[in-house]
Amino acid sequence: MSLALKNIVKSFGATAVLKGVDLEVGKGELVALLGPSGSGKTTLLKIIAGLEWPDSGMLEVDGENWFDLPARRRQTGFVFQHYALFPHMSVRENIAFGLRVRPRGLRPARAKIQARVGELLKFLQIPHLADRYPGQLSGGQRQRVALGRALAINPKLLLLDEPFGALDAAIRRDLRRWLRQVHEATGSTTVFVTHDQEEAFELADRVVVMSEGRIEQIGPADVIADRPATPFVARFMGATV
Numbered sequence: 001m002s003l004a005l006k007n008i009v010k011s012f013g014a015t016a017v018l019k020g021v022d023l024e025v026g027k028g029e030l031v032a033l034l035g036p037s038g039s040g041k042t043t044l045l046k047i048i049a050g051l052e053w054p055d056s057g058m059l060e061v062d063g064e065n066w067f068d069l070p071a072r073r074r075q076t077g078f079v080f081q082h083y084a085l086f087p088h089m090s091v092r093e094n095i096a097f098g099l100r101v102r103p104r105g106l107r108p109a110r111a112k113i114q115a116r117v118g119e120l121l122k123f124l125q126i127p128h129l130a131d132r133y134p135g136q137l138s139g140g141q142r143q144r145v146a147l148g149r150a151l152a153i154n155p156k157l158l159l160l161d162e163p164f165g166a167l168d169a170a171i172r173r174d175l176r177r178w179l180r181q182v183h184e185a186t187g188s189t190t191v192f193v194t195h196d197q198e199e200a201f202e203l204a205d206r207v208v209v210m211s212e213g214r215i216e217q218i219g220p221a222d223v224i225a226d227r228p229a230t231p232f233v234a235r236f237m238g239a240t241v
């Protein structure tokens with residue numbers, strides 16, 4: 001699905017967090033929201049997810065008002081940095097969860113759920129972990145399972161908030177490569193939040209640089225690196241290269 005955010009404004013009390021954000025994301029595109037801590041990235045992602053409400057502005061999905069669409073039509077998958085798996089459920093049960101809790105009518109039959117989970121375990125390269133519990137997995141394996149749970153419903157829109165933030169550098173690199181492959185295989189429109197420039201540049205089709213509730217620049221990585229549009233972007237690139 002394609003997204004169009006128009007003049008999104010959001011404050012928490014006296015703090016203006018988003019000061020008029022305009023952003024279009026094409027169908028099947030992978031976009032990174034990049035910026036320092038506190039720039040409003042997570043709030044913007046939560047608004048797209050329907051977990052926060054903007055004070056004003058529009059969000060259209062395939063030309064329809066997103067805020068009017070019933071949840072069942074949204075088909076959105078989330079992966080958050082600290083979005084814990086259910087510790088008392090096996091990997092297989094965690095991945096199946098998203099399908100089991102679908103509204104009546106959209107919930108597949110038991111055998112279908114099992115087949116889909118089997119397919120995902122293979123796709124995620126973790127069939128050998130199917131019967132383990134989250135406490136028996138490494139951080140990287142847990143994030144694969146979290147992504148499996150998000151992908152179980154075949155989301156048209158996949159939202160990730162610092163999905164690999166808590167992991168060490170080598171595992172982050174592996175997961176990044178793997179996320180790119182997953183993206184190419186599923187074709188979901190994907191928006192992910194990161195404060196890591198390398199991660200944004202390596203993964204995204206386009207990078208959205210944010211600062212203090214505003215978008216400073218949107219473009220492919222090479223354009224942002226070679227031709228920063230504002231003094232902030234130039235400083236930010238220089239500071240973190």
Ligand code: ADP
Pocket residue numbers: 012015017035036037038039040041042043044
């Ligand atoms: P980022 O993801 O770029 O770090 P956030 O969107 O998390 O930025 O936060 C932007 C600003 O909004 C921060 O100053 C943060 O303290 C504030 N903020 C975020 N969520 C809330 C909330 N629920 N209540 C009050 N302030 C919030």
